Amino acid sequence: MSSDATGGPDSDTATRIKALESLLLEKGLIETSAIEELIDMFENRLGPWNGAKVVARAWTDPGFKEALLRDGTETIAEMGFEALQGEDMVVVENSAEVHNIVVCTLCSCYPWAVLGLPPVWYKSAPYRARAARDPRAVLREFGTEIGADTEVRVWDSNAELRYLVLPERPAGTEALDAAALAELVTRDSMIGVSLVAPP
Ligand code: FE
Numbered sequence: 001m002s003s004d005a006t007g008g009p010d011s012d013t014a015t016r017i018k019a020l021e022s023l024l025l026e027k028g029l030i031e032t033s034a035i036e037e038l039i040d041m042f043e044n045r046l047g048p049w050n051g052a053k054v055v056a057r058a059w060t061d062p063g064f065k066e067a068l069l070r071d072g073t074e075t076i077a078e079m080g081f082e083a084l085q086g087e088d089m090v091v092v093e094n095s096a097e098v099h100n101i102v103v104c105t106l107c108s109c110y111p112w113a114v115l116g117l118p119p120v121w122y123k124s125a126p127y128r129a130r131a132a133r134d135p136r137a138v139l140r141e142f143g144t145e146i147g148a149d150t151e152v153r154v155w156d157s158n159a160e161l162r163y164l165v166l167p168e169r170p171a172g173t174e175a176l177d178a179a180a181l182a183e184l185v186t187r188d189s190m191i192g193v194s195l196v197a198p199p
Helices: 011-026 032-045 048-060 062-070 072-078 125-133 135-141 178-182 187-191
Strands: 088-093 098-103 151-156 161-166
Touching: 011 032, 048 062, 048 161, 048 178, 048 187, 062 072, 062 088, 062 161, 072 088, 088 098, 088 151, 098 125, 098 135, 098 161, 125 135, 125 151, 135 151, 161 187
Parallel strands: 088 161, 098 151
Antiparallel strands: none
């Protein structure tokens, strides 16, 4: 298990996971290969690099972007990134007029297929409470200044609905192709707590 820069490693959680794993194996409820498969999925196949590909394609392909904003679930699935729990995906676009930020005020609902596992801060009580109540203050703590003329919209995820922010394409990237653009797109920019920085 890796640590998170904002939360630190949780050794208690790691111990509990080990205990659960041993118990499941011992009782014959799960096989080692199934555990390896799950670990591989979360470590190697699900992660923000999937979402970054979706964003970069939307920046370079207007038809794709239109489809993505109209039907996020279907359009993302067509790229091979499918929801694990049957939830719907909604993509919200940042612009000069609107900045979007995603939270799950109840728990930690998060678009696993495109972003992987949520960061520790996303699941923390302060983020969940404050992102909804005072999103601009939270954004400032992430070093993100949103102009007073730009409306900040907060999207509250739940079990049936997950959100992905389509960040603004930074200036000076006209010559970059989708693969190069995808490398600029960060996890935080797709949660909406930061902007995509120019190269
Ligand atoms: Fe949740």
